[in-house]
Amino acid sequence: MKGRAFFYSFKTRVTLVLILAMVSVTGLNNFLVYRFNLNTHFVQLRHSLMIIAQMAALAVDGETLQKIPLTWDGVRSPAYREVAAKLNKVLEMNKPLQYIYVLTKTKTPGKLKFLFDTEAAGREVQRKRGSARPGDFYDASRFPEMLEGFNAPSADHKLQADPWGVTLSGYAPILGKDGKVIAILGVDILADDISKMQQEIRGRMAVVLLSGVLFCCVLGILIAGSVSNPVRRLTEGTRQLARENLDYRVAVRSRDEIGGLADSFNKMAESLSQSRKRLQNYFFKVTQSLVQALEAKDPYTQGHSKRVANLARKVALELGVSPEKAELIWCVAELHDIGKLVIHETILNKKEKLDPEEWKILKEHPVTGEKILESVLDEELLRVIRSHHERVDGKGYPDGLKGDEIDLSSQIVSIADAYDAMTSIRSYRKPLTPEVAVREIERASGTQFRAEVVSAFLKVVGRPEKMGEPK
Ligand SMILES: [Fe+2]
Ligand SMILES: [Fe+2]
CATH class of the missing domain: 3.30.450.20 (PAS domain)
Structure with a gap:
């Protein structure tokens, strides 16, 4: 497949066409010069024979x-x-x-x-x-x-x-x-x-032809490179754009059509980047409104969404996730409990233990949240909303996913959510100290959370013995 890609690449084709054209012209030129040389040599030979005959005749x-x-x-x-x-x-x-x-x-x-x-x-x-x-x-x-x-x-x-x-x-x-x-x-x-003399001419012409072909190949590769390199950079630019890297710009400095195309490409990327920023701003404001609406219903969870989002972003960065993706995780983490908007306050604020029916309603909030944001978020982010209560041992909800079936972003939000839930006050219990909460999370490594996520989390919040509050 690589061979085919090489053959069909723009650079290869331009190189081949150029080399073929130049070699043809050089070959034809050489052939004509060769024929001309042979004819000239023959004419000169005849002329020399006549002169020698004349001089010899005069000597007799x-x-x-x-x-x-x-x-x-x-x-x-x-x-x-x-x-x-x-x-x-x-x-x-x-x-x-x-x-x-x-x-x-x-x-x-x-x-x-x-x-x-x-x-x-x-x-x-x-x-x-x-x-x-x-x-x-x-x-x-x-x-x-x-x-x-x-x-x-x-x-x-x-x-x-x-x-x-x-x-x-x-x-x-x-x-x-x-x-x-x-x-x-x-x-x-x-x-x-x-024929020996003509052989010599042929030999000389062959050397000239070979040098010409070699020169054509080098020149062809250089010219093709200068034509195809800007195209290659533009192709890379469109690839980066497809990967949503809207800050990528194409560096082509030429005044021809390809240079014009590169300018237009850069302007388009700039305009897309601006649009994305505007959309992100807009989305951020909507998110804030939704979170405020949720926290108004459940005063015990005030600040919970923001804290979970901040902690999730830190854990994501610790795990080596790109800053752009960490930003998205931060954004979706704020909305992780949005499905609770449709749950009645009596359930959300109940001081006693929830009965099975109420517990069932509460456990629906990841799916409800996914439905609420279905038309706003893409599939990857919706998965985080749906799976933030899944556990690696398969005992989580709503789908009972196991191990690697749960995506990394969901695990990141899940661990941040669990830690904040344990360390903040709830209608039904007092908060745990950060040390105790961290130990709980350490204990849940391999059952509730992936070991690598726990390890990144510990690096962010610190080990129980030298802990401070996550900021
Ligand atoms: Fe939740
Ligand atoms: Fe939560």
Whole structure:
């Protein structure tokens, strides 16, 4: 469930959308740059091959070239060796160039004849093809760029395959003494070497892409945080409001719509807080009137409600109840006996022991009190009115609840009520001293009251040996 909540959270979704958008843009951008780099690299390679071919062609003397006999033994001729010395140097200076060769036209269109090949010149390189000897034929009809080389420097537009392998080549014309084209010089670079170069570009682009993605993730998380944090604070604010914490305010300092929402939220919370205070005031006044009405009927209980309320609040705070809840307990404790309003004074003020019928009527006051305040108090507070005469051993009334079935607030009011009843004067008996009353309550721990409530009560009123009156 936590995983689902994480996935559906506003922050996660904003983060994912932002990261996805930024990664897409970065990825597309990288792809375009990669394609552009590859194309540029290919164009530059073609251009370089043309320049190298042109420079090599210029290094070859046309006259010497024409002296090479077009036979297999031509490789041993001084002219061949002279050309080989120059072109092998060019080859070594231009790595990863693989082959340099010279071809001349024959009478058959598209068919060329080898004049020179660096391989046949015995260069110490890894041989990947057999060498071509002077006079060997080469079919160039499939390679228009090669034939173009007789007119001007040119280069293949794509990788070309021939019996010697897959290569990219550049071509340039070689001029004779009279300035006429006598042959073309070709330079080859192997496809493997090109793919190695492209691999390097790919590697560099992958590093750039990964850095970009990482940057997008960090940026996405930061931006999403700045958007969702105010929303999270607002959500927390509404939660606090739902828990009736009306003093909670949302701290969002921004001028956008969320900032405006936070301002409105704070104003609403302030207004609710004011309304609650007014209602509490109003309720307090009504309570006072009801209590006065009750105490007018039963002069012996004068001040009883107020004393019970004060003591209950202290015990509640001692038990770690929140100040807001202790205040509510104080308020409801004042009303705990309100059900006695409907009991006739003759019963309330009777000096003799009550008969069973009268006792039955008196025991109805918690339920009557609950009915009187039904439309004013919430369920939790009404329970206190109903259960303030319940006992943990189940011998209380009206419901005979046991142990934890009795809520803590009811027990707090119950113990305060019992203590005040014992220590104040009643129509039927004299008051007990506080020491005796406290001992009675101690004795009732675990039967009438919960041990923890008795213990908090003792801390409030003090142990019998060092007691003072509860204030
Ligand atoms: Fe009562
Ligand atoms: Fe009472």
